Amino acid sequence: MKEKLEVLALVLGFIGLFGTIAVTALPTWKVSAFIGANLIVMEELWEGLWMTCYRQIDIKMQCKAYDSLLILPAELQAARGLMCASIALVFISLVVTGFGLKRINCCADNMRSKNITLAIGGSLYLISFLITLIPVSWVGHSIIRQFYNPTSHDAQKRELGQALFIGWATSGILLVTGIILLVRYDKRRLQEDQLDNEIYLMEEKNVPKQDTVYQLKTESSLYKQKEYV
Numbered sequence: 001m002k003e004k005l006e007v008l009a010l011v012l013g014f015i016g017l018f019g020t021i022a023v024t025a026l027p028t029w030k031v032s033a034f035i036g037a038n039l040i041v042m043e044e045l046w047e048g049l050w051m052t053c054y055r056q057i058d059i060k061m062q063c064k065a066y067d068s069l070l071i072l073p074a075e076l077q078a079a080r081g082l083m084c085a086s087i088a089l090v091f092i093s094l095v096v097t098g099f100g101l102k103r104i105n106c107c108a109d110n111m112r113s114k115n116i117t118l119a120i121g122g123s124l125y126l127i128s129f130l131i132t133l134i135p136v137s138w139v140g141h142s143i144i145r146q147f148y149n150p151t152s153h154d155a156q157k158r159e160l161g162q163a164l165f166i167g168w169a170t171s172g173i174l175l176v177t178g179i180i181l182l183v184r185y186d187k188r189r190l191q192e193d194q195l196d197n198e199i200y201l202m203e204e205k206n207v208p209k210q211d212t213v214y215q216l217k218t219e220s221s222l223y224k225q226k227e228y229v
Contacts (some may be wrong), residue, residue, distance in 0.1 A: 004173045005180055006118075007100055012177040013097060013125065019089045019170030020132055026085040027053050027063060027159035029076070029139055033147065046161065066195035075142045079135035089128040090174065097121035097181060115188045122181030129174040 027048030044061070046053040055061035069077060100118030140160055147157045 006184055009177050009184070010094070010097060010101070012180070013094045016125075016128070016170055016177060017087070017094060020083065020090055020164060021126075021174060023136070023163050023167040023170060024049060024087060024134075026161075026166070027051050028163045029079070030143060030158040031161045033059045033157045033159045042064060046118055046171045047076075047158070048084065048163065049076060061203040071157050073142070074137045075135070082135040084132050085129040089124060089131060089153040093121050093124035093128060093177075096124060100181075116186070116187055118181055119185040122178045125174050125178030125181065129171050129178060132167060132174060135170065138162050140164050164215040179219065191192050 025048075027046045027050070029049065030047035032043060032045040045061075051063050051065045053061050053063040064073060072080075073174075079153045096117060100114050100121055143158050143160055146152050146158070
């Protein structure tokens with residue numbers, strides 16, 4: 001069961017990686033609101049981090065990349081950098097987490113080093129959760145504020161696009177992944193501390209040296225067996 005949780009975290013990490021890539025690539029961060037004149041003309045406009053897509057009724061949608069970064073609103077400019085950083089961070093988290101799994105031959109099978117590696121992977125997932133949540137929520141807040149702004153024209157108002165909802169779901173997956181890994185690290189650390197305490201109590205007793213070495217090997221093997229259960 002314990003090992004299945006770590007495998008689940010790895011699978012969720014892959015889903016989070018694909019989710020961040022999809023959110024960054026999709027042009028549906030902002031979509032046109034069908035209100036006022038737009039309801040009659042039936043214009044459809046998508047705005048993403050890299051391009052805009054425009055279509056009128058019975059016309060195939062055409063997409064065009066932005067001519068300059070400076071024409072983007074501040075929230076989209078920041079979202080570009082943050083989402084690219086999130087993709088890189090999630091990828092690094094996946095690699096670090098893989099090294100921390102028990103079944104992976106890494107760290108010379110040193111469980112203490114693997115535990116630390118697992119904790120680092122969980123922490124990186126939590127950081128990537130924040131880096132993904134901030135730009136998505138920032139853009140969403142900007143859309144809602146402009147939508148209810150009475151001074152904005154109907155043609156300037158936008159609605160929340162699919163990319164934002166995928167971004168919120170992806171950030172939730174990254175949060176769950178980080179929590180799972182940190183909980184597993186805490187459980188591993190408690191088992192490791194328990195084994196250290198048992199070894200210390202054995203040394204406190206006047207146990208012959210040969211028996212002590214035998215007991216240490218026995219306890220170490222038992223600890224590894226518990227870890228793989």
